[in-house]
Amino acid sequence: MSLEFENILNLLKSGDSENIRLAFLLLKNHETEFEVHFKVKLEEYEALMAFLIENEAWDFETPFNKIQRLNLLSKGLQEYPKSIFLLKNLHYLNLADNQLKILPFQIKEQNHLRILDLVYNELQAIPSEIKELKNLEILYLGHNLIQYLPTEICELIKLQELYLTGNQISIIPPEIGRLQNLKNLTLRENRLQNLPEEIGSLQKLQGLDLSENQFDEFPMVICELKSLKRLFIQDNSIxxxxxxxxxxxxxxxxxxxxxxxxxxxxxxxxxxxxxxxxxxxxxxxxxxxxxxxxxxxxxxxxxxxxxxxxxxxxxxxxxxxxxxxxxxxxxxxxxxxxxxxx
CATH class of the missing domain: 3.80.10.10 (Ribonuclease Inhibitor)
Incomplete structure (x- = not known):
């Protein structure tokens, strides 16, 4: 690494907006060294790099193709940052406590994700393309405005934890029975009055939270969940x-x-x-x-x-x-x- 290129990186690391602006101008004369160092083209990744720097989400060392964790908690985001679709090897993505209203269909491109956290946003629906996240193990969708659970979520066969607290869901699709690796299912603070019979096939389920719904009767299908260790069904009308x-x-x-x-x-x-x-x-x-x-x-x-x-x-x-x-x-x-x- 040349001394001048190292100085440019130091300008980026400074956190000062004027230094960062200057660094991007200087990088135009060091595109080749940038591409050798980070294994990507500057013109394609400039927007991503600016976004990560602005949100203090990059260590300035890790190559973009090796970034596996991205924490964007409480960043005031109103739109899903599309530049992060360039991060093809993300395993963990935290977008909790923002103001996201739409999850774009391009989410399917991040199919290495294992943990996706979207709690405390303003999402009203989940795109069907989420079914492409075949490696997803933990999905947090709590405290949004979701009214129905798309059946495509039930194609995420590696899913172990599904968190849906604080939405407006009144029906769980029978396809939920496909989630044979599910260990924890949290449906607290919704509008559920019953459960599909297929939920009884979740024989690895250890935790089930049905608190603060609208159950008048105990859902008998729960008694089929032989591995259950934790059952929360408080604040209903049973x-x-x-x-x-x-x-x-x-x-x-x-x-x-x-x-x-x-x-x-x-x-x-x-x-x-x-x-x-x-x-x-x-x-x-x-x-x-x-x-x-x-x-x-x-x-x-x-x-x-x-x-x-x-x-x-x-x-x-x-x-x-x-x-x-x-x-x-x-x-x-x-x-x-x-x-x-x-």
């Missing part, structure tokens, strides 16, 4: 927990808070791997004595129910903290319980 929930033998965390549940099924005591059970803000009037059989339980949240007493069997769960604030329980009866949090 009245009944079905006995079939006992089929979820790997469940470690279960959250039914903020529903209208009046009693627990005895079968819930068969969930022997359960560590955290959240039942606050319901209408529970009593608990079955068999709940004391949950020997691995570490947290039991019962606040704001209608409980007047607790089964004495809970006292023996000395490794479990039990939270009972907001119930008409006679607290003097619990004075010698070391695991009670009043």
């Amino acid at each position: 009245h009944l927990i079905p006995a079939e929930i006992s089929q979820l033998q790997h469940l470690q965390e279960l959250n039914f808070s903020g529903n209208n549940i009046e009693k627990l099924p005895l079968e819930i005591t068969m969930l022997q791997n359960l560590e955290k059970l959240t039942l606050q803000d319901n209408q529970l009037q009593y608990l079955p004595a068999e709940i004391g059989q949950l020997q691995n339980l570490r947290k039991l949240y019962l606040e704001n129910n209608q409980l007047k007493t607790l089964p004495k069997e809970l006292k023996s769960l000395d490794k479990c903290k039990i939270y009972v604030y907001g119930n008409p329980i006679l607290t003097e009866e619990l004075q010698d319980w070391e695991n009670i949090v009043l």
Whole structure:
């Protein structure tokens, strides 16, 4: 690298707008050295380089064809930066917390992506071309304005995590069953009233979040998800927990808070791997004595129910903290319980 070319790079690195403008002018006389150093043509990559410098997203050393991670979090972007389509080997792209309204169809060109983060934008739809991102493993689309999930997303067979919190989705397409490698599915804060039967084929699913939707009944298809470890279905309008929930033998965390549940099924005591059970803000009037059989339980949240007493069997769960604030329980009866949090 010549001394003059090194000085031009230093001007680019300075962060000063006048220095950067001067550096681009000087580069015109060093196109050959630029192309040898960065393995690309200056005229094709000038706009990309200016964009990366402006957004402090380049180290001035990594060749463009070797850039694998690009973080554009909270940059105030209103349009998808099309110059980044030149970065053919991106594995990770973070465009969260911007003001993007449209995801262009050219997204298909970035088919090496493994992680794509688009949360907190203003996207209303996802283009069908997203199906070309065959290597995608994690897709974050939460807190946008998406009303429907395109079936093409269900062609991303390597997808392991799909995050759709805070949209306006009312229907999940049956094609969701194609995502056989999915481990975490987050559908919180949408408008769902039911789930397709095909979701039961997601046998690798470990985490499912259906909180803050419009479920009146527990979706029975959930009981087919034999690998499930975490189930969050709080803040709906569910009245009944079905006995079939006992089929979820790997469940470690279960959250039914903020529903209208009046009693627990005895079968819930068969969930022997359960560590955290959240039942606050319901209408529970009593608990079955068999709940004391949950020997691995570490947290039991019962606040704001209608409980007047607790089964004495809970006292023996000395490794479990039990939270009972907001119930008409006679607290003097619990004075010698070391695991009670009043």
